[in-house]
Amino acid sequence: MLGQIDISKRQAEIADLVQKAGFASVEELADRFEVTTQTIRRDVNGLCELGILRRTHGGVEPPAPASNIHYSTRQILNLAGKQVIAKQVADVIENNQSIAFSIGTTPEIVMQALVAHDKLAIFTNNLNVAFTASINPSFQVTIAGGRLRHGDRDILGSSARAFFSNYKVDIGVFGVAGVDEDGTLLDFHEDEVSARQSILANSRKSYLVLDHSKFGRSAHVRGGKLSDVDAIFTDRPVPKAFLASLDGTKTRVFVAGQGKQA
Numbered sequence: 001m002l003g004q005i006d007i008s009k010r011q012a013e014i015a016d017l018v019q020k021a022g023f024a025s026v027e028e029l030a031d032r033f034e035v036t037t038q039t040i041r042r043d044v045n046g047l048c049e050l051g052i053l054r055r056t057h058g059g060v061e062p063p064a065p066a067s068n069i070h071y072s073t074r075q076i077l078n079l080a081g082k083q084v085i086a087k088q089v090a091d092v093i094e095n096n097q098s099i100a101f102s103i104g105t106t107p108e109i110v111m112q113a114l115v116a117h118d119k120l121a122i123f124t125n126n127l128n129v130a131f132t133a134s135i136n137p138s139f140q141v142t143i144a145g146g147r148l149r150h151g152d153r154d155i156l157g158s159s160a161r162a163f164f165s166n167y168k169v170d171i172g173v174f175g176v177a178g179v180d181e182d183g184t185l186l187d188f189h190e191d192e193v194s195a196r197q198s199i200l201a202n203s204r205k206s207y208l209v210l211d212h213s214k215f216g217r218s219a220h221v222r223g224g225k226l227s228d229v230d231a232i233f234t235d236r237p238v239p240k241a242f243l244a245s246l247d248g249t250k251t252r253v254f255v256a257g258q259g260k261q262a
Contacts, residue, residue, distance in 0.1 A: 011043050015052050018060055025059035081211040081235035082106050084256035086113035089233050100199045101129040102174030103154040106209045110173055123167055125160040127153040156191035164198035172203030175210050178217030183226040183245025186219035193223030205230045212236040227251050
């Protein structure tokens with residue numbers, strides 16, 4: 001499948017752990033996973049070759065970020081959390097609906113959870129989503145044209161914004177890079193924000209999909225508020241400080257395995 005990378009479950013857990021901790025030694029990882037240091041070195045060497053981690057004296061650390069974390073890394077970070085988010089979104093989407101999908105790994109995983117549905121109409125600027133949707137021959141898949149962004153495999157710019165404005169869909173599914181404590185939605189590029197805002201403006205219902213790590217994560221381009229969306233789907237309860245921005249609004253929050261939070 002387009003966008004998937006070939007790593008083991010242990011490598012995915014190593015990448016997630018190192019991304020969160022900032023550093024891990026080979027010996028610590030060997031103890032944690034109860035394998036030899038030679039086995040861990042093979043695991044981390046593979047992750048370093050993919051650009052997901054980088055070697056440093058005595059261990060490994062995340063690569064120095066130029067902006068957002070590389071797409072291949074984001075695909076495996078908190079994968080279990082993203083999968084439970086995807087399942088709860090798939091459970092509320094019905095057959096025969098039209099859905100606009102944004103860029104990002106969580107929308108891609110939501111699409112993976114929808115492949116058993118019937119006769120969905122998919123509109124997206126995310127080629128990872130488009131290729132996943134194409135598995136089901138009953139789906140109608142329409143993609144944005146324009147310049148391809150390498151690595152992320154998506155289309156941004158004025159063409160993507162205009163693409164979404166050509167349609168009125170039942171549901172818009174999108175993620176964000178981060179959320180500020182006052183509820184401001186954040187991304188790394190203006191074009192990412194404009195495409196997401198175009199999906200929001202042209203969807204009858206809007207679903208924001210994000211795992212717990214996005215609350216308090218910094219990014220520098222503002223683009224809307226938590227309260228702009230109809231529903232938020234996440235893997236853990238939203239911190240109270242962030243929930244305050246939803247007081248008096250109609251936005252609903254769904255936590256995987258726990259139902260509605262607010």
